[in-house]
Amino acid sequence: MDFESWWLIFLPLLFALGWMAARFDFRHILSETRHLPDSYFKGLNFLLNEQPDRAIDAFVEVAKLDPETVDLHFALGSLFRRRGETERAIRVHQSLLLRADLPDTKREHALHELAQDYLKAGMLDRAEAAYLELESTAYSVQAKRALVRIYESERDWSRAIEAVKQLGKQVDDLVPQRVHYSCEIAQKALEAKPPDLVVARQAIQEAQEVVDNDPSASTQASRARLLMLRASFAALEDDDEAQRQHLLSVLDQAPEYVGLMAQQLVTVDTRLTGKAIETLSRHYQLHPSLDLFQVIFKALRTQQNSETAWLFARDGLRAHPSLLGLDSLIEVELAQADRVAPEPDHSIDDRALNKDDLVLLRSVMKQHSQRLDRYTCHVCGFQAKRYYWQCPGCHGWETYRPRRLEESQ
Numbered sequence: 549m550d551f552e553s554w555w556l557i558f559l560p561l562l563f564a565l566g567w568m569a570a571r572f573d574f575r576h577i578l579s580e581t582r583h584l585p586d587s588y589f590k591g592l593n594f595l596l597n598e599q600p601d602r603a604i605d606a607f608v609e610v611a612k613l614d615p616e617t618v619d620l621h622f623a624l625g626s627l628f629r630r631r632g633e634t635e636r637a638i639r640v641h642q643s644l645l646l647r648a649d650l651p652d653t654k655r656e657h658a659l660h661e662l663a664q665d666y667l668k669a670g671m672l673d674r675a676e677a678a679y680l681e682l683e684s685t686a687y688s689v690q691a692k693r694a695l696v697r698i699y700e701s702e703r704d705w706s707r708a709i710e711a712v713k714q715l716g717k718q719v720d721d722l723v724p725q726r727v728h729y730s731c732e733i734a735q736k737a738l739e740a741k742p743p744d745l746v747v748a749r750q751a752i753q754e755a756q757e758v759v760d761n762d763p764s765a766s767t768q769a770s771r772a773r774l775l776m777l778r779a780s781f782a783a784l785e786d787d788d789e790a791q792r793q794h795l796l797s798v799l800d801q802a803p804e805y806v807g808l809m810a811q812q813l814v815t816v817d818t819r820l821t822g823k824a825i826e827t828l829s830r831h832y833q834l835h836p837s838l839d840l841f842q843v844i845f846k847a848l849r850t851q852q853n854s855e856t857a858w859l860f861a862r863d864g865l866r867a868h869p870s871l872l873g874l875d876s877l878i879e880v881e882l883a884q885a886d887r888v889a890p891e892p893d894h895s896i897d898d899r900a901l902n903k904d905d906l907v908l909l910r911s912v913m914k915q916h917s918q919r920l921d922r923y924t925c926h927v928c929g930f931q932a933k934r935y936y937w938q939c940p941g942c943h944g945w946e947t948y949r950p951r952r953l954e955e956s957q
């Protein structure tokens with residue numbers, strides 16, 4: 549047989565084989581499709597139309613008819629969890645794990661889903677146990693990230709640090725809040741009764757290493773916190789000069805955060821050089837903040853005289869009008885009025901405003917100013933009277949600016 553005739557036979561044969569293969573595939577698909585219950589397509593349709601409630605009902609029906617559909621159970625469990633029905637999600641994933649015929653990969657998948665269910669349901673102990681089981685599986689990295697979050701929400705800082713270290717061995721994840729974990733340990737040790745200076749010293753050292761080695765952790769907030777912890781440590785060791793030096797460093801390293809420690813600086817410096825007010829006043833010109841304004845104003849009144857304090861306050865309020873600043877002024881003026889007892893028969897006061905006027909003025913202002921006397925999280929809007937390094941609302945780190953709400957408006 550020459551080449552042309554051989555080709556003439558082979559070509560139709562190829563066509564015939566291709567046609568048969570296509571027909572077989574098509575039939576196979578058709579038969580598979582016929583095996584799927586209608587509820588499955590209904591469920592898909594509801595999903596595509598973003599009607600998860602109805603999709604779940606349809607899929608639950610399919611799962612009842614065909615309990616072997618593992619992937620469908622995963623889809624259902626995930627849908628339940630997303631809708632906040634964590635109990636149902638947990639039941640779906642637990643029932644999968646009970647199957648003896650489940651392959652290892654599916655078992656790990658089910659355990660990972662179950663761990664997420666527990667985490668969402670706030671069952672941290674069970675979530676932790678599930679994630680620990682996943683440590684040497686394909687879900688190892690996700691498990692370690694979740695463990696960091698779990699230990700953080702349990703405020704178990706030592707284990708959170710350990711989890712970050714383990715995570716760092718596998719991926720280059722930046723966990724900038726790691727520096728605050730050490731700061732939290734240091735703060736707790738410093739506030740303990742009696743203070744644990746050994747633990748505090750080590751934790752401060754670790755926090756410093758994080759700041760030095762990880763640029764993402766070296767923020768104004770973390771630097772300020774670290775210096776303030778060092779100052780508190782020095783105070784416990786009765787080392788006024790070291791305390792003053794650490795606090796003065798905040799002026800350069802974290803200028804926006806000076807308001808948080810200004811009172812501490814004034815107090816310690818009064819025993820040393822007495823120059824803190826002057827230094828802080830210069831800083832205020834460059835980085836004005838209400839907290840700093842109030843510290844300087846109070847210090848000027850107590851350590852110098854009313855006139856100097858009033859001059860500072862007048863200039864400050866002229867440059868940065870503030871209800872809270874004005875409120876501080878009136879508060880001090882009222883305290884002064886209390887100290888100077890009025891004459892019993894003094895019917896006409898030669899001052900522009902007498903004490904009753906000031907009380908009235910302050911009570912009117914107070915209604916407005918109190919709302920503004922708050923630190924506010926820029927992520928979730930949680931407001932608080934005191935400053936937090938970690939927001940109690942959204943648990944984000946460094947989400948508070950060291951500014952009162954009035955200054956943010």
Ligand SMILES: [Zn+2]
Pocket residue numbers: 925926927928929930939940941942943944947
């Ligand atoms: Zn928040």
